[in-house]
Amino acid sequence: DAGVIQSPRHEVTEMGQEVTLRCKPISGHNSLFWYRQTMMRGLELLIYFNNNVPIDDSGMPEDRFSAKMPNASFSTLKIQPSEPRDSAVYFCASSLTGLGTEAFFGQGTRLTVV
Amino acid sequence: AQTVTQSQPEMSVQEAETVTLSCTYDTSENNYYLFWYKQPPSRQMILVIRQEAYKQQNATENRFSVNFQKAAKSFSLKISDSQLGDTAMYFCALGRTGANNLFFGTGTRLTVIP
Secondary structure (H helix, E strand, C coil): CCCCEEECCEEEECCCCCEEEEEECCCCCCEEEEEEEECCCEEEEEEEEECCEEEECCCCCCCCEEEEEEECCEEEEEECCCCHHHCEEEEEEEECCCCCCCCEECCCEEEEEC | CCEEECCCCEEEEECCCCEEECCEEECCCCCEEEEEEEECCCCCCEEEEEEECCCCCCCEECCEEEEEECCCCEEEEEECCCCHHHCEEEEEEEEECCCCCEEECCCEEEEEEC
């Protein structure tokens, strides 16, 4: 398996534009997570899905952020409209459901909003 | 609430020496897991080691071992015979019962000096 695949790896966009980040989890994994990493706040969980259903989205910063998982092999994180403070590295991770199972991370998308 | 604290933002160690990274946590759960993840400059998050809270025996993975003190809620990582490839950010993480999302500390940047 190729692991968790995220695209794009880098994204530069202008303030006010819509940004869509994409994730393909590892085949067979039924939990998917979106994290945001910044220098100031470290790694924060934004949302996670179990069997394609959003379980906890309390980490989503505001209504400008939305996430979907239309099927077991694809998820998106959308920011509309984007703002400079959204600049961060966004990670997607997947795992099998169950306490103690390893979360496998993608290589992240570095988003810069200018 | 779950919290994870890493009080050492940066550390350095001479190649071949031993270094210990600190982590403390707080949780009201009785059953949980603790993890150390490594993030090299490539940005990829890689699991280093995992510890089940109900196990008294400290986990070991080759040159990596932990000192798990449940009563003190302490979970330190010891790296023996440090290698240049160990240079990375190291994150301590807590996984709680009933959900397998992880709570991360702010990380320790480790530099191995040749």
